[in-house]
Amino acid sequence: MYAIVEIAGHQYKVEKDQQVFVNRLDAEEGKKVKFDRVLLVDKGGDVTVGAPAIDGMxxxxxxxRHLKGDKVLVFKKKRRKGYQKLNGFRASLTEIKITDIKKAAAKKAAPKKDAEAAPAKEAAAKKPAAKKPAAKKPAAKKPAAKKPAAKKPAAKKAAPKKTEE
Structure with a gap:
């Protein structure tokens, strides 16, 4: 039996008792975590696909443990310019061990807050809104008719050059 589950934005194919390295999780070592975003489950050939996730799984x-991954070297270079840059990066990882793939316990419905909503409605009914006389708006002015753009005067012609003879 295996499942495809989304953990910290990445999808992993997991089985029971498998150890998986995932992006750093905000959980202490030894604590139990639950992932409800199960996308697919295969139980010996019986495949269930969620849309997008399977409800109740x-x-x-x-x-x-929490650890750092292998160092990844990032090298930048611009040829013939003497520019070289070397950076190292180590991703923060969390090692988790899959203990179980099963249906999640049914969530209890949140108690309805009808009791609180009813008194609020009554209080609103007691305070009727005071009506104010509507102020009359002045008549809108008609927009002025647009005049066509003024034409530029024609360029003056230069007098012919006088040549010495």
């Missing part, structure tokens, strides 16, 4: 895991 969850993957349970235990946080084993």
């Amino acid at each position: 969850a993957v349970h895991a235990v946080v084993e």
Whole structure:
């Protein structure tokens, strides 16, 4: 049995008792975590696909440890310019161990707040809004007719050059 689950924005194919390295999670070592965004479950050939996630399915895991990944070197260069830049990067990872893939416990419906909503409606009914006489708006002025743009005067012709003879 395996499942495809979305953890911290990435999708992983997981099985029971499998150890997975994922992006850093905000959970202490030894704590249990639950992932409800299960996209696909395969139970021995019986495949269930969610749209986009399967309602009621969850993957349970235990946080084993937090660590840093292998160093990735980023090298930048512009040829013939003498520009070289070397940066290193180590991703923060969390190692988790998948403990179970099963249906999540049914969520209890939140208690309805009808009791609080009813007194609020009564209070609103007691205070009728005071009506103010509507102020009359002055008549809108008609926009002035647009005049065509003034034409530029014709350029003056230069007098012919006088040549010495």
